Amino acid sequence: MTILRSQVLGCGAYLPSRIVTNAELAERVETSDAWITQRTGIRQRHIAAEGELTSDLSLRAAESALRNAGIEAGEVDLIVLATTTPDETFPATATRVQAGLGMTRGMAFDIQAVCSGFVYALAVADNFLRVGQARTALVIGAETFSRILNWEDRNTCVLFGDGAGALLLRAAAGDGGSHDRGVLSTHLFSDGRHHDQLYVDGGPSSTGTAGHVRMEGREVFRHAVVKLAEAVDAAIGQNGITGADIDWLVPHQANRRIIDSMGNRLHLPPEKIVLTVDRHANTSAASIPLALAEAAGDGRIQPGHLVLMEAMGGGFTWGSALVRW
Numbered sequence: 081m082t083i084l085r086s087q088v089l090g091c092g093a094y095l096p097s098r099i100v101t102n103a104e105l106a107e108r109v110e111t112s113d114a115w116i117t118q119r120t121g122i123r124q125r126h127i128a129a130e131g132e133l134t135s136d137l138s139l140r141a142a143e144s145a146l147r148n149a150g151i152e153a154g155e156v157d158l159i160v161l162a163t164t165t166p167d168e169t170f171p172a173t174a175t176r177v178q179a180g181l182g183m184t185r186g187m188a189f190d191i192q193a194v195c196s197g198f199v200y201a202l203a204v205a206d207n208f209l210r211v212g213q214a215r216t217a218l219v220i221g222a223e224t225f226s227r228i229l230n231w232e233d234r235n236t237c238v239l240f241g242d243g244a245g246a247l248l249l250r251a252a253a254g255d256g257g258s259h260d261r262g263v264l265s266t267h268l269f270s271d272g273r274h275h276d277q278l279y280v281d282g283g284p285s286s287t288g289t290a291g292h293v294r295m296e297g298r299e300v301f302r303h304a305v306v307k308l309a310e311a312v313d314a315a316i317g318q319n320g321i322t323g324a325d326i327d328w329l330v331p332h333q334a335n336r337r338i339i340d341s342m343g344n345r346l347h348l349p350p351e352k353i354v355l356t357v358d359r360h361a362n363t364s365a366a367s368i369p370l371a372l373a374e375a376a377g378d379g380r381i382q383p384g385h386l387v388l389m390e391a392m393g394g395g396f397t398w399g400s401a402l403v404r405w
């Protein structure tokens with residue numbers, strides 16, 4: 081049976097030039113390089129310059145993905161941009177990227193699922209492509225998380241960074257088997273009862289300010305391990321594969337210990353897990369596409385490889401995507 085699949089044409093990334101080390105943060109709050117490294121695996125993060133907006137980061141990542149794929153912006157029908165830190169309350173940051181790329185047609189909108197945002201955006205774009213409502217899609221994850229951090233709260237300010245990554249997809253015919261190239265499955269979940277464990281204490285309808293991140297880290301950690309396992313099991317179950325079939329685990333990069341526990345669960349050796357948390361920290365919706373761009377760019381991820389992505393974040397939201405590259 082012939083079906084439409086969303087095949088990967090290329091990917092790209094952009095990181096702000098300014099790097100902030102753990103040692104630099106230890107001068108601002110009561111923390112240490114040893115604590116941050118041991119508890120999270122983070123050694124540094126990139127922070128956007130003043131006036132450098134989420135749309136700027138997104139545009140650079142999108143241009144790099146288009147170059148990588150050899151595609152003109154005019155061929156793109158759809159931009160889905162996952163972000164928690166849009167330039168403005170409205171319009172969608174995706175429309176600024178659309179204009180920045182010189183596009184005069186197609187559709188562009190944002191998705192908000194915090195750290196799961198990229199997996200959500202990928203699922204939405206995949207569904208548009210599979211029903212034929214678009215042929216070519218740019219899926220972007222981009223954040224300037226530094227703008228919603230309380231730089232005096234050591235529980236949160238050491239954990240996050242800024243950046244953007246983009247994936248270019250095009251609908252192509254497949255026979256429906258797991259050897260097809262393209263997005264094989266996406267699984268999305270949310271449970272709004274967990275609001276208080278991870279949220280921002282502001283917004284246009286509540287305080288009229290952007291607010292700051294608040295997190296009960298230990299609780300989020302405890303739930304993350306269980307919920308990510310649920311998302312990963314859903315992907316494996318639906319596709320009739322085992323951990324041994326996975327070429328690359330590309331997880332959301334929140335904490336090295338969470339990533340290791342997922343690797344152990346899948347019996348994956350460390351060299352099959354793409355890690356960027358040490359250099360990027362947690363870039364929320366940008367972390368997976370940044371990791372994809374790095375591993376595809378340096379030749380680790382090759383056409384035909386099976387790539388499993390998973391993420392969990394505020395809401396709670398969580399999910400997985402299985403892609404034959």
Ligand code: UT7
Binds near residue numbers: 115236298334362
């Ligand atoms: O991407 C969205 C999803 N987010 C996540 O997945 C994050 C999940 N959570 C985590 O990654 C971890 O829970 C954290 C890294 C946030 C915290 O690590 P932890 O091992 O769970 O530490 P904890 O929260 O239990 O805190 C242990 C101690 C506390 O001190 P007391 O109460 O034991 O005296 C904290 O006050 O560490 C203290 N602490 C710090 N110490 C130095 C918290 N933050 C810091 C810090 N530097 N930056």
